[in-house]
Each structure stands twice: as structure tokens, then as C-alpha cells.
Amino acid sequence: MRAYVTNEAEVNVDGLTSESQFLQLARLEGLSSLALVGLSKNSGKTTTLNHLIRAWQQAGTPRPLALTSIGRDGEEEDVVSGQPKPRLYVYSGTYLATARSSLNRCDALLDILALSGIRTNFGEVAICKVLSSGYVELAGPSQASDLLECERLLREQDSSGFFVVDGSLSRRAQAGGGLTQGLILAVGAVTSANPEDLAETTAHALSLLSVPALEATTSEYVQNLLVSEPCLRVIALPQANDSPAKMLSLPSLVGQAKAIAGLLDGKLKTLMLRGALTDSICKSLLAEKHFQDLTLAVEDGTRLFISPGMLRKLLQKGIQLAALYPLSVRLICLNPFKADGSPADRTALLKALRSISSIPVEDFGPTLI
């Protein structure tokens, strides 16, 4: 895969969208935060982030970028395929939240401004300002609460910063969770070089990422509950407004289908689940006779890890999906290179992807470094 090049001629080839159009297409002006999510590994997430950073710099946007990642990203080589991976190039004035051991692998001059107290496998997360442009490695926290703390610390340095969370190598890890408002999806021919297949997989991912917002009054009620009791995992809201909500505090949703099923009584309006919603949980819930005709809510679309078949089964039972924090997918970026680095049919892939939604789908090409 050729994720970056040094020859400008390779960037300006036919069919590629100019990097200068990135911001305009992604409509980022009104947002204060953004998540970058990849449909799969090697889907071109770092390249997309490089495009965003360059476009931001070229546009002379006065708001600084404030970058972090979920876990570690930006390795020079793909640990699985051995192919070279793009590096992240940042400009002076950018803020970063990255782990201490990653600082040694940055050649940009960084001013260390604060230490967050957040521990990761790569050391404590430091808050830095880029003083002179260069390459950096991002290794941020993996817990949603720690990401929120990183955002707070970055905003302490500059409240106007545009907070960008780079998703982890694992597929669509928890990039949302109420942390970001907008989302850019990176889609690669790595997932499938067949246009129809890739479009179908992307359409399914979009349908999950873009689940509609939970009804306003219910959403406000649930958000307040979560503020007062942060350990809550399950909230069952009855149809009758005067009936009390039933709640469960659990360490995670994994293996808890029976406990969740215990709250189902045929009179529920909404079942809110905090955490990753998988096929396995849905399968267990679908076996319950009272699990029908209700709204199944999650924090945001990135928490949904369900297959198309399972989604169909849920819909057949009258289960509507909703998100506490709806995400706005602003842009889909295509990486038309396959896992072995050979190119797929860019034009056909773009055409197929553009047919599935009104969200702009672009190939900005490899990053020029």
C-alpha cells in the first residue's frame, strides 16, 4: 500500500480530490470535536488525518488542532503485513496528547505543558505543543473517560482548539461515546476490492454509525441519570411515564445478557445499554419474549458491533436503534489500495460508495510528505 509519496506528481493525478477541498467537503466549521474511524485495519485513517492536518494548515485556520488517539497509532510499519505505514506530520502550533514513550519517537520539537496522570501501556499521557513542525507518534488513552480528561487538559491550553481523536487499529473502537460531534470514516479496498461488496459493508457501517438520536426528553433523562450514577450500564425505561426506571450497575455488558433480560417485562419503552452492543448480546435478548417493540439505545453509533443479519432480526421484532449522542458522519475517505499495495478500481469504488448515501465520498490520494 502506498499511503504516502514524495513526488507531487503522484498526488495530482486524475480522479483525486484536491486536499484543499477537504475542509469544505467535511464541513468542520461548526464542530468542536471530530473522530476519525476506519472501517477496517489499513483503511487509510492516518493518511486521512494527514490530509486534514495539511488542509487545516493550508487554510490558515486560526483554531489550533488538538490531536490524540485511542491507543497507539502511527507506527512506521504495519505489524501484520510489514508494509510501510504513513507517519503523522504536524505543524507548529498544534497540540498533542500522547504517551511519554512516544515522545522519543517524535522529531517535531515539542514543549511539554502538562502530565495528565493518565497511564497507558506506553507511559503517562503528556500534553504538548508543537513548536517546530515534524513527525509525531500518537499514543493516547483507551478509556472514554480518559479521552474526556485529555480533551479537558488540551482545552486548558487553548479552549478554541479543534479536538481530533484518531481511532485505534482495532476496527471501530470507541471513538464516540459522547466524546466527539463529527466523524470521518476511512474506507479501504483492504476490506474488499469489489465495489458492490465494499459499498454494502460501508452502508451497514453507516447505518450503525448514523443511528438517530434518542427522543429528546428520554435522552435528557438518561444523560442526567448517567451523570449522577456513572457506573450504570443498563437503564430500562417503562412506557408509563409515572413508573420508575429500572437500572443495573455492571462492570461491562459482556456475559450479562441474562441480567439485562431480567429487566424486560413487556412494558418497556426504551432499553439503554452502555458499552459495546454485540451480536451475542442481541442474540440472547432476542430469545426473550418481551424483547420486542422498543427502542434499543446505545451511547453512540460506534458502540454497535452487530452484523447485517442481526440488524434485520432486530428490525423484524420492532426494535428501533437510537443513540444518546448521535454522530454526524461528515465525510467518507477512500483508500483504493489493497493490502498488498496494488491498486483497485478507484473510479468503480467511488461510484459504488457514492450511491449509498448523500455523504461526500472522496479519494484524496496519498499524503505528500
Added chain:
Amino acid sequence: MTIYLNDAEAKLIGLDEIIAQCRCRCPQGNRLKTNRHFYGPADKKPLQQEFDAIEALMALLKASPQEVIAAQRLLSQLRELRGSLHGLESERLLDETEFFELKRAISIFNQLAERKQLLEAAKVCLTVLEEAQNLLDPAGSGAQGFHIYSAYSAKLSELRKEKLELEIQLEAQSGEARQHLLKKRNLCCAKEDEEEERVRRELGIRLLHWLPELRANLEACGQLDFRLARAELALKWQARKPETVDTGEPAELTAAWHPMVQASLKKSGAAFTPHSLQIKKGSTIITGANMGGKSIALQTCFLSLALTQLAYFPPCEALKTPLYDFLSFSAGESGNFNLGLSSFGMEAIRIRDDFRRSQQKRGLVVMDEPCRGTNPNEATAIVQALCQAYGASQSSLLIATHYKVLPGRGLHFYRIKGIRQTDMDKLRTATVLQDSELIRQIQALMDFELEEVDGSQHTPSAAIQIAELLGMDPNLIQTMQALWQEEKWQK
């Protein structure tokens, strides 16, 4: 010199929970808190210094709370620096984050050093490290951040200029020219790394000069933090400074209370009855009816005395105490099934060890109803023997028991006042109530106050009466009363 207390007893007394309420801001303060230094008879002077500092800080907290809040904000920014200081000492190459931490710490020391009134009250000294601060902030900008400044080395400055120029050129180049520039940039970065490393090593060597001051300042900040935290706790409790008296003098507690029990009672709308008593050399025996609060009285007294010897202001109106060599609290052993030991076996070991210690040192041994599961005749003999033996020792035994202890030399008696007979009769005529409400009413009538007695009175008991009030079968009660009268008559 220590406090003997197993985990279950520590939980029962609430010592850990109480100490957790003392909120230190920095790791150095927290370490002092966690160490739980026990001040024994030889530490009277340093303990007095601790108390004087806490008292002065309480006054400052009242007069200038903003001053203290600002200092605590600074303390909360201090980090664990033992690793970095050890690195300095062993001439390990520190990384930039470690220099950042040292720069922050030095800045905090210098800011705290300006707060003369606070430091005077806390009785701590901080050395101003202006030169060290300048070293880590060569531009003198006062900026909080840190990086390897170009000002440290002309070579570094040149390399960075070169790198910047290359980056500008890179923006305008492509193809082979760009490749060439990228290679040059990589080379430049490698040289920059090398020079940065040299600067870091030099910085480390220069900072080594202030290592003793850095260590002393961190220690002082820990003391300031811990003393401030204890002053805050004392203010919250409205606690008074305890007084230490000479070895052999009695401990005297006035209106001692237990913060956790009080909080729990407050929730249910009840009030805590404070306890006042004197613990002389010898044995002090507390008797009282069931539900009279003997255990709470023991825990309250022990908590106050333990906190005092850990240099906290105790939750008391007043407290005078000698400094004991050791304190021990045993609430009766429940056995350890894992070790295959019986309850009494464990209890006997504990009694043995406490007694041995009390023969060699002056300790305070507190026992809550020892031998409660033992044959009453034998248990009475054991308790009587213990009271007599401690009565003749230099140590003090504070014991709550239902068993009859006969007066003797060095034996002092207290009893919980309990419920008056007239109140008991009123309750008997009350309408039928739920169990929990009935227990609450019995507790409400109970006078938990301790009164000193001469020990010649009979051991108060209201167990059968309470059982009757709680609706025990009348025939069963009648038999109980008959047997009880017979027992008393025989004695």
C-alpha cells in the same frame, strides 16, 4: 512501638476510614499519612511540634482560607519525584518529561517559599532554588512548559534553524529534489537528537548540585501537606489540641465521640452520647447492660488515643494522655478456619502476647468482652485474673465485660448508666410496635453515659427484660426469670 490491631478490628474501630478522611494533596504528604508514624514516650517533643503546627494551621485556615487553598493547589501539582531524583544521583540520562517535572517542582517550591506566614505556622522551611529555576527556564519567561531549549547550545540552535529551512524548502519541492531534502532533514534530526542528549546529560549534572535541597524541599512539602490536612480534619471535627502528660499519669478523655458512629446515628435522627473517662495505670473495667454501648465506648476511647499517638487531633472536647509504648485493641477472635485455629485458641494467643508486652513496656491494652464464648465460670476466673495482673502492672487495661470482677488494688470501675426501670415499664405498656421500631425505642431510652462506680455493685443486666420487651414467649421469660433469681440467690 506500634498499634496492635488486626484488619477486622481496624475496620471495626474505623481507623482506616477516619484516616482516609484526612486528605493530603501531594504524594509526599500521602506517604507520610500512609506511613502512620507512631509517637512513643521518647517522641514527646516532636509530637508536641506536630500538634503546635496543626494548631497554628487551624488558626490560619480560619483567618485566611484563601491563602491555604492557594498553597494546597500548588501542593496538588507536585508529583512523585523519587525516581527522577534517584536518576539524578546515579547520573542516569533523564528524559524531557522528568526535567519538566523537576522544573514544575522547583517553581512550586519557590512559590510556596514566598508564603512566609503559612510556612511559619506549619513550622517547615523551604529553600528557594532560583538558580535551578533559571537553569530550566533559560529565557526567564516564567513559562510552565519545558523542552530542550535552543539557548542551551549554539549547535542545537544552528541545527534547528537548518531543519526549519529544510522544511520550508520541502514544501516547495517534489520528486528527487524532495527525496534529497528529506534525507538531509533526517540527518539533521539525528544530529539534533544527539545534541539534545548531550544537553540533557549536562543539565542532569548541573541539577545534581541542588539534590540535597530538592530532597529536603520535597520532604518539607510532604510535612506541610500532611499538617494542613490534619488541621482541616481537626477543624471539621472541632477537635482540640491534646495534651501529653508524664508516663504513669492517667489518660483522661472528655466528651470523646466517634465520627463514623455519630454520622450513622445522625442519619437515623439519633445523637451520639460522648464519653468521658479516666484510664489509670492498672485495670479499668466497663460494665453495663446489653445494648448499652460498651463496645462503642471502648472503640471511641481507643480511636482517640490511637489518633493522638499518630499525631492527629482526636475527636474529643479535651484529651490528656501519657504516651504509651504500644496500643492494642482486641475485639475477641472469631477463629481462623484457614489455619484451623479455634476462636478461643486465637483469643488466648492474643491475650498472651498483649500480657507479655505489657510486662516489658507500658502499653494500653483494650479488650472488648474477652472469653465471651467460654464457659462462664472459667471465663470469670480468666477475666478476674487478667484485671488483677494488669492492676499490678505499669500498663493499663481497659476492658468491657459482663463477667463479675471483684474490686482490688489497681482496679477501677465504670458502668454505662443504661435504662431506668421506670422507662422500661413505660415501654412495656406501649402499643405493639415493629421489631426495628421497638429496638430503636429501647436505644432511645438508653443512657449511654459512663459513670465511675466503686465496683462493689452487682453487674447490671437487662438481657431478660429486653428479651421480654421484644416479645419473647411469656412462659420462656418466666422460666428465665425464675432461674436468674435462683442463680443470684445461690451467689
